[in-house]
């Protein structure tokens with residue numbers, strides 16, 4: 001199944017609970033906006049494109065569960081649901097992008113309550129379907145950058161679990177392998193929530209793609225020894241001057257520069273933020289208890305970092321490969 005989808009029978013949002021992987025593959029259903037927000041905050045659904053789809057379906061769910069008596073009242077409720085869902089995670093632009101796209105579509109049409117619900121759901125389904133098509137195109141473009149024999153390092157999980165399906169960074173790897181290229185993957189564990197060791201290794205193993213797991217701090221050692229040919233990561237937001245992605249990405253980029261290893265970012269153009277710069281973006285800080293072993297130890301636990309654009313060799317999008325500097 002897709003990582004996230006609309007359950008048309010139950011009229012709920014159905015998703016793979018990523019907090020249970022790799023031990024257990026289970027789907028859960030969100031029946032209220034509160035349960036959806038909780039699922040996003042706790043990373044049951046995670047990854048920029050997947051939370052975008054969650055936000056889009058969230059507007060449809062808000063319309064589905066509303067007891068508003070008039071279309072005007074319903075639209076006010078949808079605005080409020082949009083604000084709630086949008087406030088769950090600040091860094092990935094895809095969440096706001098998808099929510100705004102659905103809200104813009106519903107508000108641009110007048111209609112009955114039922115018509116508003118149908119419009120919201122159609123737009124959310126369009127976003128989810130587009131995500132897969134977009135990722136396949138990113139894969140096609142990105143596959144041209146990989147050669148047989150390459151060992152490719154990736155950080156976090158930018159695979160099908162982070163999207164509706166296929167994946168961005170892992171989508172490039174899937175496409176290259178589908179094209180007959182033989183590629184080895186190195187997955188960084190991605191402390192503290194281990195999206196690499198729990199999710200990337202799981203989804204690549206499911207597809208029988210060769211993957212070796214390392215600790216985050218082993219990456220530099222392997223680069224120095226000439227064991228990494230290329231690095232591909234996803235992105236949560238791309239501004240003119242930086243790429244925001246999982247904490248640790250910046251460190252890999254500096255090491256890649258030092259060792260002259262190509263550093264690629266694979267992301268849909270919906271991840272590009274043309275209106276802001278690095279300094280404007282809020283980096284999500286997560287619960288200290290994700291790190292803390294000893295009570296009362298002060299903790300700083302940012303979920304993302306910013307990689308300066310000059311550290312990036314190329315950005316692989318569905319529209320083609322962009323070579324920095326970027327000019328929006």
Ligand code: MRU
Pocket residue numbers: 043046047048049092155156157158159162163167168169195233234235236245246247303
């Ligand atoms: O905190 P997460 O697990 O949502 O972080 C995810 C990432 O950093 C991914 O690399 C990014 O969203 C790109 S996913 C295609």
